[in-house]
Amino acid sequence: MKGRVLTRASSWSRGVALAGLLALGLAAAADTGNPPSRVPRPVVDAGQGDKCVANTDVMRRNHMRLLTHQRDETVHAGVRPRDTALEGCIACHASRKTGSVVGSDQNFCQGCHAYAAVKLDCFECHSSKAQLTSSAADDGKLAGAAQ
């Protein structure tokens, strides 16, 4: 005996059954809104971040676009706003313990970026620490500059 030979009909019905199971599984997952995940969801220290620029879901999806737009405005047109400058974001969102938005997976920027596996390029050049007298909070007084 060479073993059972799969007939066309039986392999087709297997495929349908598998597809049906998958669909049910996905539907169930979507239904609860909380897909099963092996990676623990991040618990981030959002700092003081309460009076955000916009709602959390809007910011989650669009913060990169807002940042890109703002950086072009600042670099090319010299527009230096208080709240939507990167320094402003950091001033509010820096962890109150470490004063930074990166450094551990509990920090605001690094936590979600590590979870989503999206490389954070900003802090190779930008300072990630909130300053005591950040210019975003207090125009005219420059943080860290020798007086």
Next chain:
Amino acid sequence: MKIAYREINSASPRYWAAAGALALLALLGLAAAYVMEEHGHVITGMTNQIVWGVPHVFAVFLIVAASGALNVASIASVFGKAMFKPLAPLSGLLALALLAGGLSVLVLDLGRPERLIVQMTHYNLKSIFAWNVFLYIGFVAVVAVYLWTMMERRMNAYSRRAGTVAFVWRLVLTTGTGSIFGFLVAREPYDSALLAPLFIALSFSYGLAIYLLVLLVTYRATARPLGSVVLARLARLQAIFIAAALYFVVVFHLTNLYLAQRQDVERFFLWDGVYSALFWLGQVLLGSVVPLAVLFHPRLGKSPKAIAVAAGLVVLGGIAQMYVTIIGGQAYPLDLFPGMVATSTFYDGVVHGYVPSLPEIALGVGGVAIAGVIVVVATTLLRFVPERLDDSLIAGLDERVGPPARATT
């Protein structure tokens, strides 16, 4: 007469040794690029004074040679010399391979190579560098189409048109490459309209030299017959191209020597230090005079070994020339205050020192190896190389060629 093309036989241990060596060098180049990106350029010999080093020497050499390697095919398609038709597909392949090798080195040396996508989407149209990016990408497309018209029998009728487009394109491309340096008004060793035609002449010479080397090595290694007529024609062309390149170099330096303003620059390049040695011994003697002497010699000029040596010397001389141009040009200090002697903490007024580092050399050689790997793989998988290029085949193609000469190995 039908020309039969055949894939390279990969069955021999020598083939795998060669392919393996090239692959290893290419991998070392990639490793060097990774290390440079991780630690920054501080581990290289490049500094704020010499910003383009050995990788760029190799990259520019490969890119210039790439456009010149297409010449052989152009002579067949554009200038209608039927004798060169069998040589054309390999010429097109070499052009693509050399360009790929040169561009890899250029991209891998960037301070931010991951931002290549930024370069592809943001163009400053006033920058000759940006224009070069367009031209390089276009060159790949144009040569790919040209190869297709040559190798797909049904498209053969269009190979003349494709060849003309490719020919014009590569002239514009090489003019652009020369202008990268020629447009630099800041630096006396560069700032010259003559650099563009010089690079065109160099491309003819380097490209053909590499083509000759690849041809001779391939036919020797695969024991395919290579006749003396083909070799004689290519050798004569090589001599003409070396002479043309030398002409532009001579005019460039003679003009500079005439100007009081450029006396110091000329002393730097022709008399003092390491760059003069590279210029006279590398570029002029080994790279131009000796090959010319060999190629015009009544006996040596017909010997495949001697021709290979001459071609190899042209390549070495070319790399020396690129080193003198690119690195020597940066070593000479900028003259901010004519008639004054300047000193500062930022190396004003002094010749800038440069010591090539191992990662740079590995990256540059890696680019050559990438080109080599492409050629080896392509000729093994596809039919780029004619089965034979002996004199009887050539005689059949070109009526003006006389009876086949005495065959030499």
Next chain:
Amino acid sequence: MSTIDRGRRQLIGFGAAAVAGIAIAPGVRLFEIAAAKAPGDPVSGKVRWGMLVDVNRCASDCSECVRACNRENRLSGATRETDSQWIRKIDIKDASSGRTCSLPMMCQHCAKPPCVDVCPTGASFKRADGIVLVDRHICIGCRYCMLACPYKARSFVHEALRDQSPEVPRGKGTVESCTLCVHRVDRGRQPACVEACAASGHEAIVFGNLNDPQSEIARRIASYPTTQVRADLRLDPGVRYQNL
């Protein structure tokens, strides 16, 4: 009675208005110059920032401008071949007469910058107010602008950096140069080198709006002979030198 009163009142009224107008007018003019731009506003071409260096006042044993720049921008201050130097002191000696002098050299903020022309991505750009900058988000680190600069003003960051100033982001793999302290200028202050030179007592550097004929710098350029370095290249730098 009312006719006479009205006439006098009108006269007094006009007089008061005229005096008030004369009193306020210079203030309006000063405000327009001093606060050339509020931080939230975009820059405009109405202003062109420039500097004037009086070489006679520049002492060859003083590098306060360099030290201030290093502090302000958190540069290392080291002078190896791979270290960034945004401003440096050049000591010049006339080859025939032997006369020596010293001056600071930095990005000259040309009106026709070759570095902007050659940048393949457009990262090197000139702002509307004349300051030439590198947009380090777009810079791919090809260093072509460094070849093109006639003043060798640009530096490449050869290694990873830490503890950058939040006002002055800088990082490995990009090119940088004197920003004319754009983060200060945009907030109505002066570049660090200018302030330091003044504080040291030499007062060799003047900073201001070249487009404003009433500014200190414009008045000096109009009255005294000044030169631009490598003026034959016709790049029209924003930095000029007096008594060179």
